[in-house]
Amino acid sequence: MDDRTIICRCEDLTLGEIRELIARGFHTIDEIKRISRAGMGQCQGRTCRMLIAEEIAKVTGQSLEEIMMPTFRPPAKGIKLGILAGGGGYDG
Amino acid sequence: MARTADVVIIGGGVMGCALAYHLAKKGVKRVLVLEKQYLASGATGRCGAGVRQQWGSEMNAWLARESVKRFERMNEELEFRGDIEFKQKGYLLLAYTEAQWDQFKQNVALQQGLDIPVTMVDPQGAKEIVPHLNTEGLIGATYCPTDGHANPFLVTQAYADAAKRLGAKIETFTEVTGIVVEKGVVRGVVTNRETIETPVVVNCAGAHAAVIGRMAGLELPVYAERHQALVTEPVEPVQDPMVISFYHRLYCQQTPHGSFIMGVNDPNEPESFNIQSSWQFLEDVARQAVTLLPPLRKLRVVRQWGGLYDMSPDANPVLGKTEVEGFFVAAGFSGHGFMIAPMTSQILAEVVLGEEPVMPIEKLELDRFRHGDFVMEPSVV
Ligand SMILES: Cc1cc2nc3c(=O)[nH]c(=O)nc-3n(C[C@H](O)[C@H](O)[C@H](O)COP(=O)(O)OP(=O)(O)OC[C@H]3O[C@@H](n4cnc5c(N)ncnc54)[C@H](O)[C@@H]3O)c2cc1C
Numbered sequence: 001m002d003d004r005t006i007i008c009r010c011e012d013l014t015l016g017e018i019r020e021l022i023a024r025g026f027h028t029i030d031e032i033k034r035i036s037r038a039g040m041g042q043c044q045g046r047t048c049r050m051l052i053a054e055e056i057a058k059v060t061g062q063s064l065e066e067i068m069m070p071t072f073r074p075p076a077k078g079i080k081l082g083i084l085a086g087g088g089g090y091d092g
Numbered sequence: 093m094a095r096t097a098d099v100v101i102i103g104g105g106v107m108g109c110a111l112a113y114h115l116a117k118k119g120v121k122r123v124l125v126l127e128k129q130y131l132a133s134g135a136t137g138r139c140g141a142g143v144r145q146q147w148g149s150e151m152n153a154w155l156a157r158e159s160v161k162r163f164e165r166m167n168e169e170l171e172f173r174g175d176i177e178f179k180q181k182g183y184l185l186l187a188y189t190e191a192q193w194d195q196f197k198q199n200v201a202l203q204q205g206l207d208i209p210v211t212m213v214d215p216q217g218a219k220e221i222v223p224h225l226n227t228e229g230l231i232g233a234t235y236c237p238t239d240g241h242a243n244p245f246l247v248t249q250a251y252a253d254a255a256k257r258l259g260a261k262i263e264t265f266t267e268v269t270g271i272v273v274e275k276g277v278v279r280g281v282v283t284n285r286e287t288i289e290t291p292v293v294v295n296c297a298g299a300h301a302a303v304i305g306r307m308a309g310l311e312l313p314v315y316a317e318r319h320q321a322l323v324t325e326p327v328e329p330v331q332d333p334m335v336i337s338f339y340h341r342l343y344c345q346q347t348p349h350g351s352f353i354m355g356v357n358d359p360n361e362p363e364s365f366n367i368q369s370s371w372q373f374l375e376d377v378a379r380q381a382v383t384l385l386p387p388l389r390k391l392r393v394v395r396q397w398g399g400l401y402d403m404s405p406d407a408n409p410v411l412g413k414t415e416v417e418g419f420f421v422a423a424g425f426s427g428h429g430f431m432i433a434p435m436t437s438q439i440l441a442e443v444v445l446g447e448e449p450v451m452p453i454e455k456l457e458l459d460r461f462r463h464g465d466f467v468m469e470p471s472v473v
Contacts, residue, residue: 031130034137034245037349042325042394078325082389084378 008048010041018052022059029053029067042078096289097124097261099444100281102268102304103296104129105136106244106430107422109251109262110437111294111444113170116258118441123260124290125252126283128267132248134298136430138367138399140321140343140353142334143431144183144239145208148199148470149408151455153206155432162434163242171257172250176242179348182333183239184221185471186384187231192338195470196234203236210236222331224387241334241345244430251437268297271307271419278308278418292444294420299365299400301410301423308416313461314424315363317403319355320373322396324388326350335385336473342380343473344388352391354381357473367398401427406466409436411456412443420444421458427472 003016013036026032029039029052038052039045053067060067098120101108104127115123127133145160147153162169163178187193196212203210212234213220215227221235252262270282271293280289297304299316327350334345344354356377374396382389404410404424409432411422422440425432442449455467 028130030133034132035249040323040395044395078392078394079374080389081324081378081382081391081393084374084393085382085389086375086379 007051008036008038008041010043011037013038013048015051015055018055022055027056027060029056094280094287094289096122098122098290099124099292099294100288100290101125101294101296102281103127103134103298103300104131104248104252104262104264105134105296105298106132106248106251106433107298107425107437108294108296109248109255110433111296111422111440112255112260112262113251113258114438114441115444116255116260118445120445121259123255124288125255125260125262126266126268126281127262127264130264131252131262132245135399135402135425136244136248136298138321138397139244139430140345140355141241141244141347141430142183142239142343142345143178143241144236144334146183146185146199146203146210146234146236146239146471148195148202149467150202150206151451151467152408152428152432152469153203153208154451155435156428157206157208158435159432160238163247166242166247166250166434170250170254172246172253174246174250176246176250177348178240178242180238180240182221182235182237184218184333184335185234186218186335186337186339187233188229188337188339190231193231196232199471200234208236209238210234221333222335222385224330224385225335226384226386235333239334241347247430247433268304268307271304273308273416273419276415276417278416292418292420294422294440294444296422298423298425298429299402301402301421305421308414308419310414310416310419312410312421312423312458314402314404314410316365316400317361317363318366318398319357319361319401319427320369320377320396320398321353321355322374322377322393324352324391325394327391330387331385337380337384338471338473340380340384341473342377342384344381344385351394352388356380363403365400367400369396369398401425402429405461407469407472408467409456410458411436411440411453412458414458426469
């Protein structure tokens with residue numbers, strides 16, 4: 001993996017961009033998420049969260065468990081507004 | 093020897109960081125911001141990001157208008173390394189009852205008196221602005237094209253970076269646990285790490301402002317109330333303005349990123365620090381959004397979250413001095429603290445330094461509740 005490796009596919013963020021944020025002092029996943037949108041896309045951080053945690057661990061020396069995991073927010077997987085509204089979510 | 097500071101600001105939300113910037117810019121040497129988590133971890137980072145000038149009280153309309161001017165040139169003013177993503181795509185406010193329409197007419201007269209470029213439109217006009225709007229039952233709407241939204245994380249970061257460049261210190265993961273008051277005068281703050289001596293403390297703790305107030309022996313009439321929001325998958329741009337219907341209790345906007353952000357106001361929400369997400373909210377907001385903006389039914393929700401409004405009895409901020417000398421407050425923003433922060437923070441800096449503020453704020457001081465001088469804001473969602 002080098003700086004050009006895409007870490008967050010949903011939001012198109014590279015390892016280099018994440019490393020720069022960590023170097024600027026953002027040492028929690030929540031902060032990096034809010035400043036860069038990492039983990040805010042379709043997959044809700046399933047791919048990038050662990051990779052970002054590892055990068056933070058390298059710099060701060062914390063264990064992965066210590067690095068705060070951001071809140072998992074419901075709903076786990078995209079439900080259509082139409083279905084939630086009770087009207088059926090069929091296209092058309 | 094204890095550490096000392098000229099001003100300690102409690103809370104690293106948009107207010108605390110913007111205030112730090114203004115104080116540092118005015119030459120205060122040792123400004124210290126204490127934030128118990130990270131910047132924008134409170135309401136600021138959970139907000140709907142909307143910026144509107146269409147208010148029903150003159151003060152809010154004025155504060156919002158002046159703040160819009162500052163958002164417009166914020167990247168330059170703060171020499172931000174990024175972009176705060178301020179987009180002026182307008183706000184469309186919908187009236188579904190005669191009472192609302194009458195209130196809107198009054199509001200528009202007031203706003204136009206302040207040179208805010210707002211217009212009244214009929215249902216057809218509203219549909220021209222938002223083609224997918226269901227106009228059934230709609231009486232009319234008001235539209236202001238210079239309203240919009242900005243990225244709250246980046247706005248907060250921009251203020252924080254600028255404040256730091258001017259010498260302010262910002263310490264995250266530092267919780268204030270006490271305030272030292274002697275004979276009615278502030279002497280310092282106690283944190284989970286140390287005691288810091290300071291003659292001035294500003295309470296910018298958002299929904300926790302009452303907790304901080306109690307540390308100084310004050311009962312502030314502000315309280316926390318959960319408000320929830322959700323965001324959908326991003327799609328092609330179809331909706332320019334933020335749409336608000338007080339009747340449906342709904343606000344809904346499409347962000348520059350393509351996703352829709354929306355929320356409903358639950359009139360039965362109790363006072364609490366709860367920020368959990370609920371299913372009831374999902375169903376409620378979905379129903380309102382799909383009724384008002386039918387094509388949205390096809391959109392998938394990707395995330396929902398909760399945050400706290402810092403409410404005040406008249407839905408207006410509590411700003412300025414208190415009966416404890418050196419202890420100031422900026423809270424009670426009642427769901428519109430982000431959009432007025434640029435101007436409010438400047439005025440607060442002037443008040444803290446004993447200067448003549450560009451707008452007199454006596455009406456917003458804590459005292460008003462004792463005298464019963466409420467300045468009720470009618471247009472909160
Ligand atoms: C769902 C939702 C939608 C909203 N939509 C909008 C909108 O569209 N437009 C708008 O203008 N406003 C909106 N708001 C309101 C807006 O978010 C707030 O008014 C504004 O962010 C308040 O900023 P603040 O800096 O005063 O408070 P906050 O951002 O809450 O900051 C207070 C900070 O103080 C810290 N703190 C608390 N206690 C302590 C302590 N003991 N020691 C140290 N630090 C402490 C907290 O961690 C927090 O970071 C919305 C709010 C919510 C919840």
